[in-house]
Amino acid sequence: xVEYGPDRLAEAKERMHRLEKAQRRQEQxxxxxxxxxxxxxxxxxxxxxxxxxVEKLTRMSLANLFHTLLRxxxxxxxxxxxxxxxxxxxxxxxxxxxxxxxxxxxDTGDELAACANAEVEYxxxxxxxxxxxxxxxxxxxxxxxxxxxxDRSIAAKELxxxxxxxxxxxxxxxxxxxxxxKAEGWGNWDLWGGxxxxxxxxxxxxxxxxxxxxxxxxxxxxxxxxxxADLDRTVDAGIDISGLLKFGDYWFxxxxxxxxxxxxxxxAQNQTLRAISEVRAVVNRLQSEFAVADAALQNAQxxxxxxxxxxxx
Numbered sequence: 001x002v003e004y005g006p007d008r009l010a011e012a013k014e015r016m017h018r019l020e021k022a023q024r025r026q027e028q029x030x031x032x033x034x035x036x037x038x039x040x041x042x043x044x045x046x047x048x049x050x051x052x053x054v055e056k057l058t059r060m061s062l063a064n065l066f067h068t069l070l071r072x073x074x075x076x077x078x079x080x081x082x083x084x085x086x087x088x089x090x091x092x093x094x095x096x097x098x099x100x101x102x103x104x105x106x107d108t109g110d111e112l113a114a115c116a117n118a119e120v121e122y123x124x125x126x127x128x129x130x131x132x133x134x135x136x137x138x139x140x141x142x143x144x145x146x147x148x149x150x151d152r153s154i155a156a157k158e159l160x161x162x163x164x165x166x167x168x169x170x171x172x173x174x175x176x177x178x179x180x181x182k183a184e185g186w187g188n189w190d191l192w193g194g195x196x197x198x199x200x201x202x203x204x205x206x207x208x209x210x211x212x213x214x215x216x217x218x219x220x221x222x223x224x225x226x227x228x229a230d231l232d233r234t235v236d237a238g239i240d241i242s243g244l245l246k247f248g249d250y251w252f253x254x255x256x257x258x259x260x261x262x263x264x265x266x267x268a269q270n271q272t273l274r275a276i277s278e279v280r281a282v283v284n285r286l287q288s289e290f291a292v293a294d295a296a297l298q299n300a301q302x303x304x305x306x307x308x309x310x311x312x313x
Contacts, residue, residue, distance in 0.1 A: 009129060009309055012122040019115035026108040033101040036094060043091040050084035130308050138311055145304045152297040159290040162227035166283040169220045173276045176213035180269040182206040184262065207265065214272070224279075233282070 133142050183206035 009122070009125045012118065012125050013309065015115045015118035016122045018111065019118040022108045022111040022115065026105060026112065029101050029104045029108065033098065033105065036098045036101060040091065040094045040098060043087065043094055047084065047087040047091050050080065050087045053080045054084050126305070126308060129311075133308060133311055142304075142308075145300070145307065149297065149300050149304060152293065152300055156290065156293040156297050158227070158230050159286055159293050162224070162231055162233075163283065163286040163290050165220065165224040165227045166279060166286060169217055169224050169279050170276065170283060172213050172217035172220055173272055173279065176210045176217060177269060177272045177276060179206045179210035179213060180265055180272060183210065184265050184269060203261075203265075210268070210272075217275075228282070 130142070133139065183203050
């Protein structure tokens with residue numbers, strides 16, 4: 001077993017922080033370099049255009065005569081030269097900044113290489129020190145912290161599983177609502193007399209899609225209820241839109257049956273929206289509770305690591 005000096009783990013941790021800092025710095029430099037390279041391309045195009053303007057004025061042409069008559073050619077040429085010079089200076093400055101960024105990336109690369117094994121070394125030293133603490137007078141305190149972390153981990157996991165199940169239900173319900181909204185739109189077209197069999201067909205295409213989504217929502221709802229039961233929660237939302245008079249709407253097409261089908265679609269939409277509202281409320285509560293539980297878990301884990309680092313077995 002390794003003999004621990006007072007600073008070995010602290011040194012490994014410091015190297016790990018240097019590694020993380022170098023990684024962040026290199027990513028920042030790479031991002032800035034990509035922007036600078038884009039700027040250089042734009043500046044090169046601008047310089048090329050300015051130089052072309054200067055060349056045009058230095059040639060004998062009808063344009064030169066025009067400038068001579070309306071404005072001093074020398075004044076115009078001087079203006080174009082100044083703009084070309086400004087473009088050249090901006091390009092030079094951008095290229096210098098590009099070179100500096102590349103040098104910075106090389107420097108951070110050296111730092112990354114120097115600390116390449118820092119995380120592995122820190123984890124090894126921490127694990128070895130933890131093993132020593134388990135056989136020392138600190139063992140009971142360490143076990144107590146780990147039991148607390150295990151409890152918090154289970155609580156956070158159950159909340160996350162319930163949250164995931166609830167989000168899946170929400171997605172299916174929202175898909176159903178979207179399809180019903182489309183169906184209602186085609187149904188209104190039917191009632192106004194402008195759709196005929198095409199609008200009737202499109203309406204039922206969307207109704208069928210809504211049925212598929214609702215069947216899926218009902219299936220997912222069972223899993224959601226099971227997850228909530230583990231948390232001593234309940235949610236009551238069941239959806240069924242069977243019997244929408246699809247047959248009658250096709251073969252006895254007319255205002256009465258269209259109106260009845262439209263009414264059923266609206267009722268199904270209202271029921272779906274109520275279910276969405278109820279499930280969303282539960283999901284929002286779960287999201288808040290999971291955020292709190294996960295933060296508490298992370299805090300407990302961080303405290304455990306800090307405690308191990310501070311002890312001297």
